[in-house]
Amino acid sequence: MSKDIWVIAERRNDEIHSSTYELLGKAREIAKKAGDFMVWVIVLSERTMTETEKGLLYRYGADGIIAAVHEVFQRFNFLAYLETLEKLAKEAEPEIILAPATTTGRTIMPALAGVLGTGLTADCTGLDIEVETGNLLQTRPAIGGNIMAMIKTPAHRPQMATVRPKTFSVLEEKYDGPREYREIHPIFFSKIDRMELVEFKGTPSEMKSIQDSEIVISGGRGLRKPENLELLKRIAKLVNGSVGASRPIVDSKWIGHECQVGLSGHTVKPRVYLAAGISGAVQHIAGMQTSDVIVAINKDRNAPIFDFSDIGLVGDASEILETILKRLEALKGEKVR
Numbered sequence: 384m385s386k387d388i389w390v391i392a393e394r395r396n397d398e399i400h401s402s403t404y405e406l407l408g409k410a411r412e413i414a415k416k417a418g419d420f421m422v423w424v425i426v427l428s429e430r431t432m433t434e435t436e437k438g439l440l441y442r443y444g445a446d447g448i449i450a451a452v453h454e455v456f457q458r459f460n461f462l463a464y465l466e467t468l469e470k471l472a473k474e475a476e477p478e479i480i481l482a483p484a485t486t487t488g489r490t491i492m493p494a495l496a497g498v499l500g501t502g503l504t505a506d507c508t509g510l511d512i513e514v515e516t517g518n519l520l521q522t523r524p525a526i527g528g529n530i531m532a533m534i535k536t537p538a539h540r541p542q543m544a545t546v547r548p549k550t551f552s553v554l555e556e557k558y559d560g561p562r563e564y565r566e567i568h569p570i571f572f573s574k575i576d577r578m579e580l581v582e583f584k585g586t587p588s589e590m591k592s593i594q595d596s597e598i599v600i601s602g603g604r605g606l607r608k609p610e611n612l613e614l615l616k617r618i619a620k621l622v623n624g625s626v627g628a629s630r631p632i633v634d635s636k637w638i639g640h641e642c643q644v645g646l647s648g649h650t651v652k653p654r655v656y657l658a659a660g661i662s663g664a665v666q667h668i669a670g671m672q673t674s675d676v677i678v679a680i681n682k683d684r685n686a687p688i689f690d691f692s693d694i695g696l697v698g699d700a701s702e703i704l705e706t707i708l709k710r711l712e713a714l715k716g717e718k719v720r
């Protein structure tokens with residue numbers, strides 16, 4: 384009998400979020416290495432899935448889909464999610480359960496691990512499998528990001544982990560597996576209406592989120608004053624990118640936490656990451672080191688950020704940013720205010 388790896392899908396704005404496809408890619412890699420695993424995606428939705436949605440999940444690595452359909456899943460409902468996932472997991476007994484470390488994943492996975500009597504490794508940055516034992520090798524930063532811990536769960540099943548979005552890449556080659564589909568319509572036994580959604584506040588929508596952007600223009604303490612963030616914003620707007628930040632300037636309330644890159648912020652993997660006035664502390668690097676091209680601006684030529692950069696510019700951040708801005712404006716032939 385095959386063993387199962389589950390990926391719990393993240394849905395946002397009625398779509399499967401990219402973090403689900405990233406986890407599917409990693410689950411596929413683990414299944415291939417272990418040999419006898421099947422990869423399932425668990426989708427909790429208020430409606431039946433379309434053929435296009437199913438096709439994408441299969442293409443990106445799923446052998447099968449379990450869709451739990453109920454109107455309550457229109458929004459995240461903790462009790463309904465927990466009851467459904469607990470029941471499914473107790474029936475199917477998967478070996479491994481993975482979920483994105485999003486607000487939903489971070490809320491439901493610890494509770495699910497609790498009711499299943501197993502452990503959870505949160506915010507993993509690497510996953511692998513020990514083929515002989517089937518133990519999941521879960522890597523995550525520890526002690527403020529200064530060491531990487533490798534965690535195994537040999538005595539309990541399922542093995543559960545969350546992984547930050549943008550940590551893994553989606554499968555490049557099309558996967559063509561068995562394509563099983565099961566749909567269930569849960570009946571709830573606990574009082575799921577004990578929780579009421581009072582209000583839903585999305586993140587400010589004037590710019591794309593840093594995790595969804597192909598270009599992230601980030602600033603750190605070397606910007607010296609909040610007004611210089613304006614330069615980052617104008618450059619980001621011209622290149623259709625987003626503004627990121629190091630932790631000190633988020634702590635100083637120059638910009639919101641949704642923009643923080645790093646260990647206690649977000650992980651990003653854009654095509655271009657520009658770090659202006661950021662020293663390159665290990666906790667910041669943890670959130671951006673897999674970006675395709677890293678450009679750093681720093682007045683200190685020995686700043687650690689240059690060890691991780693493809694292009695390094697030594698000089699004053701605001702002066703260099705102004706030059707970049709002028710050049711971009713000239714190239715575009717327009718002035719964006």
Ligand SMILES: Cc1cc2nc3c(=O)[nH]c(=O)nc-3n(C[C@H](O)[C@H](O)[C@H](O)COP(=O)(O)OP(=O)(O)OC[C@H]3O[C@@H](n4cnc5c(N)ncnc54)[C@H](O)[C@@H]3O)c2cc1C
Nearest residue numbers: 603604605629630645646647648660661662664667682700
């Ligand atoms: C548990 C934990 C979690 C953390 N999580 C995060 C996280 O998620 N994200 C994060 O960023 N940090 C995080 N930190 C903080 C981290 O350790 C660093 O303190 C932080 O990243 C430093 O931010 P910075 O580079 O902006 O500032 P600094 O380290 O002060 O660096 C400023 C840089 O700007 C340069 N500079 C100064 N003036 C100029 C100028 N005029 N022009 C150009 N360059 C100039 C300096 O040479 C220096 O390199 C965390 C720390 C801990 C302990």
